[in-house]
Amino acid sequence: MAIDTTLDLRSQVNDFSIKLANVNGTGSASANSLLMQAIFRMGIPVSGKNLFPSNIQGLPTWYEIRVNRTGFTARALDYDLMVAMNAQTYVQDIDDVRHGGYVMYDSSWPLDPDLHRDDVTFLGVPLAKMCLEHFKAPRERILMKNIAYAGAVVAALGIDVDLVSSLLAETFARNERLAQSNQLALRLGYDYAHENFDCPLPFRVEPLDANGSAILINGNEATALGCLYAGATVAGWYPITPATAVMDNFIRLCARYRREEVDPATPGAPTHQNNYMILQAEDEIAAIGMVLGASWSGARAFTSTSGPGISLMNELLGLAYYSEIPAVIIDVQRTGPSTGMPTRTQQSDILLCAYASHGDTKHILLFPANPGECFEFAVACFDLAEHFQTPVFLMSDLDIGMNDWVVPELQWDDTYVPDRGPVLHDEELREMAEFFRYSKVNDEHVASRTLPGSHEKGAYFIRGSGHDKFGHYTESPAPYQEVVDRLKLKHAASANHVPAPVVEHREGATIGVITLGSCDLAVREALGQLAEAGVPADFLRVRGFPFVASVREFIEAHDSCFVVEQNRDGQLRSLLALETGVASERMESILAYGGFPLSAKQVVDHVLTRLEN
Amino acid sequence: MPSITKPLIPLAPLPKNDLGLTIRDYEGAMSTLCAGCGHDSVTAAIVHAFWELSTPPHMIAKLSGIGCSSKTPTYFVRGAHGFNSAHGRMVPIATGANAANRELTYIGISGDGDSLSIGLGHLMHGIRRNVKMVYVIENNGVYGLTKGQMSASADIGSRPKKGEANLLAPIDPITLGLSLGATFLARSFSGDKEQLIPILKAAVAHNGFAIIDVISPCVTFNDHEGSTKSYKFMREHEVKEVQTDFVPVRAEIRAKIPVDGATEVTMHDGSVVRFRSVPEGYDPHDRLKVETYIRDRHDRGEIVTGLLYVDETARDIHALNETPANGLNKVPFDKLCPGGVELAEMQKAFR
Numbered sequence: 019m020a021i022d023t024t025l026d027l028r029s030q031v032n033d034f035s036i037k038l039a040n041v042n043g044t045g046s047a048s049a050n051s052l053l054m055q056a057i058f059r060m061g062i063p064v065s066g067k068n069l070f071p072s073n074i075q076g077l078p079t080w081y082e083i084r085v086n087r088t089g090f091t092a093r094a095l096d097y098d099l100m101v102a103m104n105a106q107t108y109v110q111d112i113d114d115v116r117h118g119g120y121v122m123y124d125s126s127w128p129l130d131p132d133l134h135r136d137d138v139t140f141l142g143v144p145l146a147k148m149c150l151e152h153f154k155a156p157r158e159r160i161l162m163k164n165i166a167y168a169g170a171v172v173a174a175l176g177i178d179v180d181l182v183s184s185l186l187a188e189t190f191a192r193n194e195r196l197a198q199s200n201q202l203a204l205r206l207g208y209d210y211a212h213e214n215f216d217c218p219l220p221f222r223v224e225p226l227d228a229n230g231s232a233i234l235i236n237g238n239e240a241t242a243l244g245c246l247y248a249g250a251t252v253a254g255w256y257p258i259t260p261a262t263a264v265m266d267n268f269i270r271l272c273a274r275y276r277r278e279e280v281d282p283a284t285p286g287a288p289t290h291q292n293n294y295m296i297l298q299a300e301d302e303i304a305a306i307g308m309v310l311g312a313s314w315s316g317a318r319a320f321t322s323t324s325g326p327g328i329s330l331m332n333e334l335l336g337l338a339y340y341s342e343i344p345a346v347i348i349d350v351q352r353t354g355p356s357t358g359m360p361t362r363t364q365q366s367d368i369l370l371c372a373y374a375s376h377g378d379t380k381h382i383l384l385f386p387a388n389p390g391e392c393f394e395f396a397v398a399c400f401d402l403a404e405h406f407q408t409p410v411f412l413m414s415d416l417d418i419g420m421n422d423w424v425v426p427e428l429q430w431d432d433t434y435v436p437d438r439g440p441v442l443h444d445e446e447l448r449e450m451a452e453f454f455r456y457s458k459v460n461d462e463h464v465a466s467r468t469l470p471g472s473h474e475k476g477a478y479f480i481r482g483s484g485h486d487k488f489g490h491y492t493e494s495p496a497p498y499q500e501v502v503d504r505l506k507l508k509h510a511a512s513a514n515h516v517p518a519p520v521v522e523h524r525e526g527a528t529i530g531v532i533t534l535g536s537c538d539l540a541v542r543e544a545l546g547q548l549a550e551a552g553v554p555a556d557f558l559r560v561r562g563f564p565f566v567a568s569v570r571e572f573i574e575a576h577d578s579c580f581v582v583e584q585n586r587d588g589q590l591r592s593l594l595a596l597e598t599g600v601a602s603e604r605m606e607s608i609l610a611y612g613g614f615p616l617s618a619k620q621v622v623d624h625v626l627t628r629l630e631n
Numbered sequence: 632m633p634s635i636t637k638p639l640i641p642l643a644p645l646p647k648n649d650l651g652l653t654i655r656d657y658e659g660a661m662s663t664l665c666a667g668c669g670h671d672s673v674t675a676a677i678v679h680a681f682w683e684l685s686t687p688p689h690m691i692a693k694l695s696g697i698g699c700s701s702k703t704p705t706y707f708v709r710g711a712h713g714f715n716s717a718h719g720r721m722v723p724i725a726t727g728a729n730a731a732n733r734e735l736t737y738i739g740i741s742g743d744g745d746s747l748s749i750g751l752g753h754l755m756h757g758i759r760r761n762v763k764m765v766y767v768i769e770n771n772g773v774y775g776l777t778k779g780q781m782s783a784s785a786d787i788g789s790r791p792k793k794g795e796a797n798l799l800a801p802i803d804p805i806t807l808g809l810s811l812g813a814t815f816l817a818r819s820f821s822g823d824k825e826q827l828i829p830i831l832k833a834a835v836a837h838n839g840f841a842i843i844d845v846i847s848p849c850v851t852f853n854d855h856e857g858s859t860k861s862y863k864f865m866r867e868h869e870v871k872e873v874q875t876d877f878v879p880v881r882a883e884i885r886a887k888i889p890v891d892g893a894t895e896v897t898m899h900d901g902s903v904v905r906f907r908s909v910p911e912g913y914d915p916h917d918r919l920k921v922e923t924y925i926r927d928r929h930d931r932g933e934i935v936t937g938l939l940y941v942d943e944t945a946r947d948i949h950a951l952n953e954t955p956a957n958g959l960n961k962v963p964f965d966k967l968c969p970g971g972v973e974l975a976e977m978q979k980a981f982r
Contacts, residue, residue: 059982233981247974249967251959252730254723275969278955291955293962295730295948300756304723307716307753311727314714316960319727337717427978430971436964469960470712470728471735474689479705479713 032062032087034221035094036171038101039111040164043075046103048189049164050081051422053171056182057085058234058424061226065091067421067615072259072360078107087226091424092540093617098221099174101167103145108133120219122170124163141215143170148206153199162203169207176218178225179208231427237418240389241348242267243428244396245320246275249436250346252319253296254308256327259360260416261350264322269296302327306334306345313344314480316441316469318400320346325354325367328374335409336375337482339505342456342465344403344410344439347371348396351415353613362613363416365535366585371411372563372593378502380509382410383563384516387538388418390425391561395517397434404439406464406512415584417536417615440466447473455480455489456501463508509564516562519569524554530576531625532569532605534560534590537582537616544621551622553629555580560590563597570598573605580628582608582621635661649685657682659706664699669821669847669862670769674706676824677738677767680831681708684879692728692735696721696750699776699849700742700769719750722757722766726948729762732958733949736835737764743784744774747802751783754804758813761839763947765831768804768842769821771849772860779852790857803929804844805939809922815841816921816940820865821848823936829877829904830938836877838899839947846934870928872910873937878903896941904938915941 040046047068054066065084071077084091102111102123108130112121117137123129125142134140145166149159165186172179183201190197211217241264245253255265276293299305305321312319323331328349338345351367353359371383382402384395395412403410440460447453447468455478456465465487468476478489486497487504524545533541538559545555558572573579573594581591588607595602608624610616637660645653657678662671681691688710695701697718704713712735716724721739729737746754746768757766772785781789784804785797808816815837819827827845834841846865848854854861859868880901894906894915906915914920921940928935955962969977 233978235981243974247968249964251962251967252727254727275973276967278966283956288953290953292953293955293959293966295952295954295959297726297730297760299723300752303720304726304753304756307720307723308727308730310716311714311724311729312731312959313727314724315728315731317731319731333717334720337720428974430974432971434968468712469732470692471690471732472712474710477689477710477712479715481715482717483715 030098030221031224032085032226034098035082035084035096036099036101036175037097037111037114038081038083039104039107040079040081041104041106042071042073042077042079044164045161046079046164047081049168050083052182052185053168053177054083054422055234056172056177056185057083057223058229059181059185060178060223061229062223063087063089063091063228063424065421065423067093067417069614070361078104085223087228089228090539090543090546090618092543093615095617095619099171099219101171103163103167112138120174122167122174141170141174141211143167143207143210145207148210149203152202152206158199162199165200165203166207169204170211171207172204173208173211173217174215174219176222176224179204229424232424233427234422234424235389236263236420236422237386237389237392237414238263238350238420239267240392240428241322241396241412241414241419242271244393245346246271247393247430248318248397248400250318250320250400251294252308252312252317253294254299254305254319254321255296256299256302256305256323258324258327260352260420261322261324261327261348263420264348264350265296272296302330303334306331306347309345310334310338310343313403314470318346318404318436320348320400322348322350324350324352324360325370326357328367328370332375335381336377336379338409339375339379339381340377341480341482342407342467343480344407346399346403346410346412348412348414350419351413353611359613361416363536363615364584364611364613365413365415365537366589366611367413368583368585368589368593371413374409378506380506380564382406382408382509382512382516383413384410385413385534385561385563386418387535387559388425389423390428392418393428398517401437402512402515405437405515406462406508407439407467408508413535415536440464442466442468442472442476444473444476447475450475453478454487456485456487456504459504462511463504513562513564513566516564518566519561519572520557520559521568521572522557524549524556527554527556528577529553530556530558530572530579531582531621532558532560532572532579532590532594533582537584540616540618541582541621543618544625547618547622548625551626553625555625563593565594565597569594570600573598573600579605580608580625581605582616584610584616586611635663637661648682650687652682652685652688654678654682656688656710657708659704659709662703662706664702665851667850668699669771669845669849670700670703671706672821672824673767673769673827673845673847674703676827676831677707679824680828680835683828684832684835686736686835690735692737694721694725694728694737694739696741696745698742698745698774700740700847701745703740703769719745719748719753721745722750722753722762725764726757726760726762729764729948730954731960733763733954734958737762738835739764739766741766741768743768743770743772743782747783747804751802755807755811758808758811758840758842761814761945761947761951763837763839763949764841765834766840766842768844769847770804770844770860771847771853772858773849773853775849775852784860786859789859790855792852792855796857804842805925806922808842809918809940813842813940814839814942814945817842817938818844818846818934818936820846820869820936822862822865823869823871826871826874826936829875832877832879833875833898833904833938833941836879836898836900836902836904837941838943839945865934868932868934870933870935871937872908873906873913873915873935873939874908875938876905876907878905896943898943904941906938915939
């Protein structure tokens, strides 16, 4: 391989980014995640972002792998290597490679000379040709091309090939024939690259010990685990991208951990019982309705959905808020409005969820930044929902939910006791002269409830129509207002119970940067770069709504604040202004809402441009 | 809905049921519906049915949607736990409640607007899931609370008090239920408490979703000449050929059934439903025959009432999901949470 010495040849050990361009439905996803997993196992911080279409087969799809020894694994937008496996998108893909970068392509066919770039090195691997020679079945010839390019990438990046080989062996442990084909394909690509290019390339991996006991997990699986550990027994749901996998995982986990062996009551009767019921509803309205019914009855219940589902649930979310029924709603946000882009990410349901339903409503929202927080916050959602007898939203998004992230090992405290909130049981009811639903209120404005089936004294009529503090129907102003005023106080009281904001101060900082959710890594990476450029900034990541006082204090303590979020209208900024009383002019939005995860570059460029002007 | 507490006037000693409760103990607040409303008769029948069944009031969950019909749970069994939900959404809420706590007796009261328009999708899926509950449709062909619009159960040609005759085909919950695999289908008339009480009791005993379509005339907006949901029309066109008796599990079954053509169905809890005066060839287990019979009578301008179809072999939502016998809300937390050791163990696969 001849190398043009005038090129920008950075030596980047454990610090680079590659992009793989594929056609969806061809089996590339498993080859791509194999690469990412191998890098993770070598102890190097890594991320994999799947940028896929809302389609089953035939459209362009991309996968980005960012390797960063310091753990900043947000999108890089600066690709060192493009694995161009989709002729439909060659033009764009080759254009995306950085100056001095590399393009790997299938050289079974010659590349159009028009696509040539002088500042990029082309690595041709005759993948189709190799697979045609070595595999017989037509399907295998297509599938094995993926593992073959993975093999070439393994060689190019210096990934431990034995490690990749053992990962393949684990995956195909039960299918000897497939295992052999995969191992062969891996070697074909690997050997070809070694024989024809100077491997490894200047950017490459070297074993590191930065991952410790960290795990590789996606947010939807972590969320499902949280719901399992919180003791949820009833789930109502309707399939929707990108939230479906929350329930897929919950179903799988329940089958594994919630199936209890029992003595059959009669011969032939079941030998197990399911300590859960998962109901695939007719629509999202029914899904949230099921959650309300189950929560009213004292079970921990949840639904998982995305923006369009939240739109449908609005009616019953108001009922839950006003009649004070706990509910947990997992919102894996995607790009709106309307159907929008179902396979693209956004943080655009913030205002929708904060004030869901007609009339005066306010809800509790939790904003996880990664799968680790999805697990932790999912459990917190159930505690908050029952503690405050109200809907609580876990505001995940497609980037967190559907991509694999490196996060610290999930921890569980076996002394955890679920917070079931104030519930009156029969012994207490018997002692009471009379029970009224909304009259026995605690310091946090939450009224004790009873569950259906409890003592007759605890029977009452729960309703979404106007009611007084006794739970009786009313159309009178004062008793009506007394209840809705208490609901406002109750919501405010929850601020001290939602996860506290994460704050990081920098020496000499006069500006503040506020963000939330999956923007976390990109924003923290950006702040490091800004500090290097002489612009130190303080950092605050909001993790819950309602906001604690320290959020307002942070904004007021800075000359100016930037609010970074992934939607068009600056919804977090609006919510901050509305709910803290700070003028929105004190905050400037940095917005990325095209549907792909945020990159540090977008934040740095905005701040520097703004400060120059 | 404003409620007026019913004064408890001491009367001559009233008979008591097995729990030592009188019929008064199964009443609710005073009705605020129009005088003569069919719904009040349905309420009275429900009060009787639960009293006669000796169901503990606190073990009853009564649910409704929105509309005149949905007000009625306030008027029966004050000791029951009630849920007045949103328009058309009672079925999912009852489904979730039942999923969490199967030990209660669930009764949902709905209307034709609630069930056959805004909540039709939910009703159909409640049928499919075979949620164990009594589902009463107080069917008057009209939207009462919004003052007299025709509903989806109004017959073609049926006239509202004001405005044009209805031109759209009606939705019949019974034939709809037959097509969806419903496991208990009955029709009755609010003016006929004698028929309605045994049907309600059988519905409570049924192991699944029990639909009772009760024609319940609206005296204010739809009880006039030209309305097929009026008292007059029903009195002239009701055909009570499928008559039923209900024998609760505790009662001694005194006589063998000598009635010609009688059929017995043993309900899930051991109680018995007896069909008598069944027309020749009528089989309450045969969907096709039941549907043919109802349609045939309908074409002749007749409305068949009675317990029309029952399938006691179908599995209810809990049998289908293999859930514990005493309710999911009673499973202790330590059985639900796999614990820290298992979490560490399972994460070995995440590396």
